[in-house]
Amino acid sequence: MSSPARTTAAAGTADDAGRLGTGARAWRAVLLVALVAGFLGGSLVGNDHWWPFSPWRMFSTSTSPDASVTVSAIQVQVAGDPTWVNTGLNPENVGLNRAEVEGRQLEIEDDPAMLGTLAEAHARLHPADEEWTGVRLVRRSTVLEDRSPTGETRERVVAEWTASGGGRLVDQ
Amino acid sequence: MTPTPRRSRNSATIKDFAKAPQRLNAWLFTEMPLARVALLRVAVFAFVVIDVLKLHTSGYFHGAADPVWYKPLVIGEILSLPAATLLMVGLLKWGSVVFALAAMTGKAPRALGWATAICWTWYQYVAFAYGKVDHDRADFVIALFLLPTVGLAHLSDERKSQAAGFALRAVQLAAIATYFLSSIAKIRFGGWEWVNSATMARAVVRRGTWVSDWMLDVPFLLHAAQWGLFSAELLSPVIFFLSERWRRRMVLAWYLFHVATYAAITIAFYPHLVMMLAFLPLEEYRDTAVSRWRRWRAARENQTT
Numbered sequence: 415m416s417s418p419a420r421t422t423a424a425a426g427t428a429d430d431a432g433r434l435g436t437g438a439r440a441w442r443a444v445l446l447v448a449l450v451a452g453f454l455g456g457s458l459v460g461n462d463h464w465w466p467f468s469p470w471r472m473f474s475t476s477t478s479p480d481a482s483v484t485v486s487a488i489q490v491q492v493a494g495d496p497t498w499v500n501t502g503l504n505p506e507n508v509g510l511n512r513a514e515v516e517g518r519q520l521e522i523e524d525d526p527a528m529l530g531t532l533a534e535a536h537a538r539l540h541p542a543d544e545e546w547t548g549v550r551l552v553r554r555s556t557v558l559e560d561r562s563p564t565g566e567t568r569e570r571v572v573a574e575w576t577a578s579g580g581g582r583l584v585d586q
Numbered sequence: 587m588t589p590t591p592r593r594s595r596n597s598a599t600i601k602d603f604a605k606a607p608q609r610l611n612a613w614l615f616t617e618m619p620l621a622r623v624a625l626l627r628v629a630v631f632a633f634v635v636i637d638v639l640k641l642h643t644s645g646y647f648h649g650a651a652d653p654v655w656y657k658p659l660v661i662g663e664i665l666s667l668p669a670a671t672l673l674m675v676g677l678l679k680w681g682s683v684v685f686a687l688a689a690m691t692g693k694a695p696r697a698l699g700w701a702t703a704i705c706w707t708w709y710q711y712v713a714f715a716y717g718k719v720d721h722d723r724a725d726f727v728i729a730l731f732l733l734p735t736v737g738l739a740h741l742s743d744e745r746k747s748q749a750a751g752f753a754l755r756a757v758q759l760a761a762i763a764t765y766f767l768s769s770i771a772k773i774r775f776g777g778w779e780w781v782n783s784a785t786m787a788r789a790v791v792r793r794g795t796w797v798s799d800w801m802l803d804v805p806f807l808l809h810a811a812q813w814g815l816f817s818a819e820l821l822s823p824v825i826f827f828l829s830e831r832w833r834r835r836m837v838l839a840w841y842l843f844h845v846a847t848y849a850a851i852t853i854a855f856y857p858h859l860v861m862m863l864a865f866l867p868l869e870e871y872r873d874t875a876v877s878r879w880r881r882w883r884a885a886r887e888n889q890t891t
Contacts, residue, residue, distance in 0.1 A: 432617050432620075432745055432746050432747035432748055432749075432750075433617075433747075433748055434615060434747075434748040434749055434752075438749070439611075439615060439748075442614075442615075442735070442752050443614070446614070446756060446759075449728065449756075449760075453724075453760075453763055453767060454767075457767040457770045457771060457774070458770070458774070462659075462714075462719040463657075463659045463660050463719075464659070464660055465659050465660075465661065465711070465714050465719050465724060466661075466707070466723070466724035466727045467724065468719055468721070468724065469721070469767065469770070469771040469774065469775070470721045470722075470724070470764055470767045470768040470770075470771050471721055471768070471771040471772075471774075471775050479783070479784045479787075481784070483788050483791045483792060485792065505643065505644040505646075505647030505648070506643075506647060508651075509647045509648060509649075509650040509651035509652075509655075510647070510648070510651050510655060510716060510717075511644055511718065513717070513718040514655065514716050514717035514718045515717075517717040517718060518655070518717055528654060528655075531651070531652035531654055531655070534652060535647075535650045535651050535652060538650040538672070539647065539650045556791055558784060558787065558788075558791070560805060561784045561787040561802070561805035561808065561809070562787070562802050562803065562805060563791055563802065
C-alpha cells in the first residue's frame, strides 16, 4: 500500500513514538463502543431528536405509486393591497425552511397566529422591505399515477394571519 | 476425505476465532501515516469554512426566527441549550470560520480542532432544532472530534502512528455506517416495500432537474435504481474486507453515485464526501501530483533554455 521508505527517519525510540499505550488504546476502544452503541441505538429505536445519533432516514419513507406529492408555500400581503403574493418559504426570507414549517402544520392549525412570527422574522432579516400585514399557508399537490405525474395540481389555503384580524383557520 | 485434515481444519477455525479480538485490535490500531491525517484535517477544516459561509446557512437564519419555533433536541435538553438569537448564530458561525482557519495551520491541533468541532456542531444543532434534521451531517461530527486526538501531524510528516490509524479507521467506519444505517432506516421507516415504492419519483417531482425529469416517463429506471441503491447500502460494510485496489474502486463508485444524485435532484451530502477521503492514501496522491508538476516544470524549463 505505502512504500517501505515511509518510515521514520529519526533513530532510537522513534519506532515507539507511533505506538499507543494500553490506556490510550483503552479509552479509544471504549469511545468507539459508545459511538457504535449510539448510532445503532439511534437507527434501531431513536428518532430525529437524537441527533447526531438520529437515524439516517433521508428518502427512507415509501411513497405510494399513485399518491399525490404535496408541498407547502406561503403567500403574503402588504399594507393597502388585498392581493396575496407568492413569496419564498426559505430561511433567507422567513428564517425557516419549507420542511420546518410543514412539520409544524398541526400546531399552525391550532394557532394560526404563529404565521405572524414569519412576518417578524422577515422584518428582522430584511428591515428595508415593506412590512407584511398578512401571511397565509397554502398546500399544493401534484397527483401521481403509476410513479408519473398526471399533470393535475391542486391548491388550497390552510391558515392565514393578518395584522388586523390575527390568525384564523381557513375553511377546509 | 480422511478425518485427520478435517480435524485440523476445524481447529484452525477455532484458533482463528480465538484470535479475532487480537485481529480487531490490530486492525483498529494499524499504524497509518501522520501526513494523511494532516491532509484530511486540511480538507475537513476547509470544508467547515465553506460550509458555514456558503453551503449550510439555515442555522444562521434561525437566529431571526421566533423562539416559538425552537424544538430542543435531546442533546440540547441535556446541555440546556437556549433558542438561537442573531448574536449567538453570528458567534458560532464566525467562531467556526476563525478556529477552522487557525486549525489549518496545524498548530495547537487539539485546542483549535476541538474549538472548531464545538462551534460547528452547535451551529448544526441550531440548524436542526427548528423541526427539520438533515440526515447527512452526523458522521462529520465524528471526524471533527476524533481527528484532534492524533495530536501534532505535519503535512510533510513521514512517521506513522497508531493514533492516526485509529482516527482514520473511526472516520471510515462512520462514513460507511452512514450508508449501512440508511438502508436500516429504509427498512424501519419505509418497510421492505421501500424498494417498490415511488420514493425516487417523489424526489424527482419535488427536486428534479433536466438530467432527471425524463426519468419520470420511464418509471422502471427509477424503480431499478431503488433496488440498486438499497442493495449497495446494505452491502456497504463489505468495503472493509476487500483488497486495497477494490476498496479504492468502491470509494470511486460511491463518489460517482453522489455525482449522479446531484445531477438528478441537486442534493449532495457534502460533509460525507469529505469523510470518504479517509479511505484514500492522500499523501501518496499529493506526492505523485507534486513530482509530476516538478517534472512538467523541469521539462518546460529545458525547452526554453
